[in-house]
Amino acid sequence: MTTVFPSLHEFNLNNGLSSTREPIRRTLSKMKGMFHDEAAFEAQLANGDSLLYEFYDMGVPDSEKDVAYGTSITYPGKVGDEYHMTKGHFHTVIDTAEVYYCLRGHGYMMMETPEGETKWLEFLPGKAVYVPGRWAHRSINVHPTEPLVTFFAFPGNAGHDYGTIESKGFRKLMVERDGKPTVIDNPRWNG
Ligand SMILES: O=P(O)(O)OC[C@H]1O[C@](O)(CO)[C@@H](O)[C@@H]1O
Numbered sequence: 001m002t003t004v005f006p007s008l009h010e011f012n013l014n015n016g017l018s019s020t021r022e023p024i025r026r027t028l029s030k031m032k033g034m035f036h037d038e039a040a041f042e043a044q045l046a047n048g049d050s051l052l053y054e055f056y057d058m059g060v061p062d063s064e065k066d067v068a069y070g071t072s073i074t075y076p077g078k079v080g081d082e083y084h085m086t087k088g089h090f091h092t093v094i095d096t097a098e099v100y101y102c103l104r105g106h107g108y109m110m111m112e113t114p115e116g117e118t119k120w121l122e123f124l125p126g127k128a129v130y131v132p133g134r135w136a137h138r139s140i141n142v143h144p145t146e147p148l149v150t151f152f153a154f155p156g157n158a159g160h161d162y163g164t165i166e167s168k169g170f171r172k173l174m175v176e177r178d179g180k181p182t183v184i185d186n187p188r189w190n191g
C-alpha cells in the first residue's frame, strides 16, 4: 500500500498556475485533427506552435480511494471560428465523475455520452460544473482576452481515454457566429 502524506500546494487565483509543481502543456501541434477548420489550423501552426492550455497532474496514486486534482488553464483565442479548447476525453474507467470549479474567465464545458446525449454548461467565476460518469468532457474558452481557469477533482483511478475523441470528435462544436459563442453540429463528426 502506498503511504500518502498530507500535502500543501498553491494555485494562483489570477493565472491558475502553481508555484510548487510543473504543469503539463499542450501546444497547437498536439491538437492536430481536433479543430474543424484544418486550413486555419495549418495556417496558424505555420506562425508558431503556441500554447493552448496547461494543467496539473499532482501525482496522487491512481486508486479509487484517492482524488486527482489541479487547475486547468485554457488560453483565449480561436482556430478559424472555433474557440480554443482542451482535447477532451472520456475517463478510462468510464463511470467515474469529475467536478470543475471556475476561478476566472468565461467558457463552457462541452459534454456527451457514448449514446449521443449532449450538454454544454457555462463556466463563469464561482460556478461549478459536475460531469457525471460516462460523459466525455472538454473545456472551451470563449473570452476574447482572459484565460479560462478552473480547478478540477476526480477519482484517482479514472484515467484518460483520448482515443474515442481523437477518432470520432465531439458531436457539437462551439464557434463564433455574429460575435457570439454558438453551438453547431460537428460537420466532421465520425461516429
Ligand atoms: O485531458 P485533456 O482533455 O487534454 O484536458 C486536460 C484537462 O482534463 C483533465 O485531465 C481532467 O480531466 C485535467 O488534467 C485538465 O483539466
Ligand SMILES: [Fe+2]
Binding pocket: 089, 090, 091, 098, 137, 154
Ligand atoms: Fe476528465
